Amino acid sequence: MSLPRIAVDAMGGDEGVRVMVEGAALARRRHDRFKFLLVGDEERIKSALDAHPNLRAASEILHSTDVVAGDEKPTQALRRAKTTSMGMAINAVKQGDAGAAVSAGNTGALMAMSKLALRTMPGIDRPALSAIMPTLGDNDVVMLDLGANTECDARNLVQFAIMGAAYARIITGRDNPRVRLLNIGSEDNKGTEDLQLASAQLKEAAASLAMSFDGYVEADKINRGEVDVVVTDGFSGNIALKGIEGTARFVADLLRRSFASSLRSKFGFLVSRPATELLKHHLDPNNHNGAVFLGLNGVVVKSHGSASAIGVANAVAVTARLLENDLTKRIAADLDRLGGSHLGRTAKAAE
Template identity: 70%
Template sequence: MKPRIAIDTMGGDEGVPVMIAGAALARHRHESFQFLLVGDEKQIKSALDKHPNLRAASEILHSDVVVTADDKVSAALRKSKTSSMGMAIDAVKTGHASAAVSAGNTGALMATAKLALRTMPGIDRPALSALLPTLEDTDVVMLDLGANTECEAKNLVQFAVMGAAYSRIIFGFDRPRVRLLNIGTEEMKGTDELRDAAQHLRDATGLHMDFQGFV
């Protein structure tokens, strides 16, 4: 089955043209990709005129309801059934897409995704992650990058579990190396939350990761 990605074409500062251009670039790099383009049909068709290769691999799902950068999370959730962001995420829930991409309101995106898709068992909060380049053969998966302003030790442990799972999928590692970002590598450094999280990760059994302390 070819991977299909749902794109919230209405999200982001520049909207449809930029999102379509990004999808076209992804299609150029990965010819197996298929796309579900969610947003205003007229605008999407106009943007696709510049990307015929993308048009052949895309399906359009119309929505003229936009989650703006100024929308509160509560407002975004109320219109999630009809907004381009909400419909893109719902396509993942229903199996119509493998993943959803949006450049829109981050808080609304996280809340809508958590409500529709839920989290892994034992995970309280979602996290933002990114692949950061290194001097080694693979990138590093870093999280959380801003979804949570304050974290308890259990949240940091859960982020480690999610990051390790992501690394296994992306890089194929059986036991990814995991480290906690701290002000120093010594065990006594950092906040109580960091030290508690590190101890939990050292003591845990059955986790498919190689915890290597602080970095």
């Protein structure tokens, strides 16, 4: 079976070419049917490929020395979309030269370039940024939006739920992922008018879609393993995500400080080291790397800028799974199944 190749912005991220190429090489060991288009400085990429003959044999290089800076404004980056490694990787998807693009570069620029080049799918008003997070259950949780749209109405939230459920079916393997709206309480009368309207629409539509919807989830339940998809606006989602990440770092640093506080504590660390290593692995963002821009006419995945080669490999692996399972067609099929009847109302329209 011939699969579309993955365009990798080799210049993005904190460490650039070396880590991006090494990550792609690791990912190809798991998805050896895929080929790659490595976009960036040809000389540096060729040098990095010397250590990875398995990737070199499956890759082409698209030369570019122009890089989007980490602090560059999206409007500035858009002017150089045709010459930067990030813009050229996205354009490869637009032109059909690649099925998906992966970048560890500037998030705002990546979103702006992706929206301009690929446009949103029919039936989707705004793309959403979605990521995977660990839980205490046997499932990871998909969360969206995480910052692409700071203000969302009920229509946007319903669309996010449809996209998130399609994504979760691929990632979690659940036929009917459990979808919830993030809210300040679980009662039906809690939250804004848009949240309440979105909840009513999703309850009505869930029978037509492959999802289980039962209202709201509070922020302290996101990682309990009781839900597969958490839907919210980008403002609340970004705050919740950073709060979760900050708490994870706080717990890890607190444990480290406690174990170093005395000789007795150091001995306790040696005894409990297998458990602490498991905790470290579970909380390591590299093991859950790869945020997806859902709702575009093409797959674009954002890797953490500080990701290690293992993190980049996981982002590329996520991309490969989405291509193998044709995420865009799945979302389109769900939108068609719903027929748009539940996608047209907002809180203002309902008044």
